[in-house]
Amino acid sequence: MKRLNVALLAIVFVLLYSTGVAAESQYKIVHKDQVTEGWEIHVDYPLFEQLENKAIQERVNNDIIDKLEEKFRMVKRGAGESIGIPYLYYEETIVYEEKEFFSVVMTSHISRGDRYNSTVSSVNFVDGAAGEIRPLKEVVHMDRLNKAVEKIIQSDPDTYFQKTFRGVRDNTAYYLQKDKIVLVFNKYEVAPGVFGTPEMSIPLKGMKKEHPKEKRAPVPSYTSAYLK
Incomplete structure (x- = not known):
C-alpha cells in the first residue's frame, strides 16, 4: 500500500511538472527598466518562442513590441514637454490560454505627480495550422x-x-x-x-x-x- 501511494505521488508530480514546463516554454518574460531625470519605465512582457505557427508567433511578438513602443514614445514626448515632475510608466502583462486561443492582456499604468491613469490592450490570436490574429x-x-x-x-x-x-x-x-x-x-x-x-x-x-x-x-x- 505504501509503495502504491509513493507511485501515485510520483505520477502526479510528473504530470504537474510536465504541464508547468509546457505552459512556460511557449514564451519567455522579458524585463526592461530605464530611469532618467524626466521619466522611468518598468516593463514586463512576453516573447513567444514555441508556438506551432511561426508566422503568427512573429506577428504576435511584433504587435506586443509595437504597443510598448507606442506607450514609450508617448511618455518620452510628455516628459520632453514638461520639466520637474517625472513620468512613471509601468507595464504588466497576463497571458491567457483557452485551448489554441491565446490572449496577451497588457495593462499600462502611467502617472505624473498626482495624475494617474491605466489603459488596457490585448493581442488575441489562434495558434496552429489555422492561426490568425483575432x-x-x-x-x-x-x-x-x-x-x-x-x-x-x-x-x-x-x-x-x-x-x-x-x-x-x-x-x-x-x-x-x-x-x-x-x-x-x-x-x-x-x-x-x-x-x-x-x-x-x-x-x-x-x-x-x-x-x-x-x-x-x-x-x-x-x-x-x-x-x-
Whole structure:
C-alpha cells in the first residue's frame, strides 16, 4: 500500500511538472527598466518562442513590441514637454490560454505627480495550422455584445456609469475563459477610478462568430531597436 501511494505521488508530480514546463516554454518574460531625470519605465512582457505557427508567433511578438513602443514614445514626448515632475510608466502583462486561443492582456499604468491613469490592450490570436490574429469584432457580433454590456451596466448603478457608455470599442481588451468572453476596460471608461480596470464576463452562446479554418500569408519581419 505504501509503495502504491509513493507511485501515485510520483505520477502526479510528473504530470504537474510536465504541464508547468509546457505552459512556460511557449514564451519567455522579458524585463526592461530605464530611469532618467524626466521619466522611468518598468516593463514586463512576453516573447513567444514555441508556438506551432511561426508566422503568427512573429506577428504576435511584433504587435506586443509595437504597443510598448507606442506607450514609450508617448511618455518620452510628455516628459520632453514638461520639466520637474517625472513620468512613471509601468507595464504588466497576463497571458491567457483557452485551448489554441491565446490572449496577451497588457495593462499600462502611467502617472505624473498626482495624475494617474491605466489603459488596457490585448493581442488575441489562434495558434496552429489555422492561426490568425483575432480582433474583438471578428470573435463576436458587436451589436449583441453591446446589448449584453448595456444590460450589465444598467443592472449595477452602484458600480458603473449609467449615462456615459457609448458602446464597446473595437479594440477593447479581452480574453476567453471556457464558454465566456471577458472584456477588460480602461480605468474610468465604464466605472469610477476606484474600480481600476473593470472586467465583464459575458456568455459566448449566441454571440460568437464562426470562422473558417484558413491560413494567412506570413507577415514580413522587422527588428525593433527599442526592446532589444
